[in-house]
Amino acid sequence: MRLTVALVQHRAYDVDHSQEGLANTLALVDQAARSKPDLIVLPECSYPGYYLGLGGDPRQNVLGWRDALSRFRMIAQRHGVYICVGLAEAQGDKLYNSAFLIDRNGTLVGTARKTFLWHFDRRWFSRGDEFRVFQTDIGNIGMIVCADGRLPEISRVLALKGAEIIIDPTNWVTSGRDAGSLRNPQVDCMIPARAVENGVWYFCANKVGRETDTVVYCGQSIGVSPTGEIVVKGSPDREEIILIEADVRREHRTQAMNLRKECFHESFSLLDRPNEDVPLAKVLRDPVVPGKETGMVGVVQLDRDISLKEYLESGSYLAERLCEQGASLVILPDSACAAVRDSLSLIRNAFAPIARRFNAYIALTAGRNQAALVLGPLDFGERAFTLSSDLLEVGALRVGFMRGKEGLVPEVARSLFLRGADVIAWLGDLGTGHERSIALTRAMENRVYVAFANCSSRDERNSLIASPDGRILAETFPGTKQGILAQASAAVSRVKQVVWGTDVYRDRLPELYKEISSAEVLI
16 A cells, blocks of 8 residues: 655744644644645644643643644544644543544544653653554554654564554654754664564654753654665754655565564563563672673674685684683674584684683584574583573673574564673674664663674675664674674663663563564464
């Protein structure tokens, strides 16, 4: 099905100018409707504003929300268009940060309430308690609100329930000295990663400007295809209407769900277990001494088309150099030549002496085993690591392993996170073009280090080490034989708070994730 979608990127208004803001926003919706779109998407808290704390009682600032919703419904009916708008909602004694979907007749189709509250949200908003998919004549639609895109479970549950489209009214915040070059990680990598891992379209509308002179929005409303391509992107600093033509088909979602089924593992059941009952709970209670729980992590990049002989020579050379430079863990890519018959003994002979000499651990692939093989110090020997294995302890660092396309399935990294991994070692030979976005997303959504060892090729693929806050600590040049090194700290990876008021571990709602523990998918 082909759809035309209009993203309304409007200016931010303080709540004490909410009526002026509403009038301006309604005028923009009227303008967008003249292009005859099937769907119009507006930002989070388009009315009365995002920062409800001005003027004392936040509830006083939300009194007009029903009237605002009615006015959007009238526009939807007048123009025969679907509208999704973010509004602050009052129900009983609670306030919610909500998205409302309105159909062509002006009828309210459904509501989604933000569950992953961001920063000061919790000062006035309560969390939502369900994830619903709405069947419409333009497709099966799920809705998230802003920071909901940061947790992999939320979009995943919607996709498992049949969503083909995920709409995201958002208030992506940022800071910077130049309004024309503002950034936000959800734009840069997280939403494209969500689109790829779930095989669905994302339509995200953001604001521009400031509220209360302390909250800055980065604009850049985006439409992202199921292949992770940002098809359209708004400016970072201008009020505008962005149009996108989208071809909504089920095949990409089917491919994503098939990959999930291929990688499905019993450890996914950790995702719907109460937070206090997962191994990470104990890990976070253990004391950590800053400065005494660090380790150097190395990544080796080799060409994907080399012979086993060259793999052994180049790989062992680079591994040895990294160990000389202090690496306690070295990760090699998932090289096809390492899987040839009788390769295991040759690989062991090349790398095991290095691991023993430097009292280090070297992770690689060998033979036809699907596990990551780790060669270590003399008293460790060698071990194969899968999702069923315990984590590898390298000093104070706890390391989990994923291989190849497992990295594209968020439940794999998530299960390692819930088992207490500080570092996720990703051994790959991937050239989809989205590995960088996915590696950074895995780091940020779990607040862990991600060390991605990829094979080089003629394309732009490369290898990298990412920090828990999504910074690239080290990366290779594309198309090279190269080793890189970065320091990892358990004191950093065990801080699961992203910002005051928002924690990627404690703010999970496992009781809403039951679909994730099942291999079944609603097609």
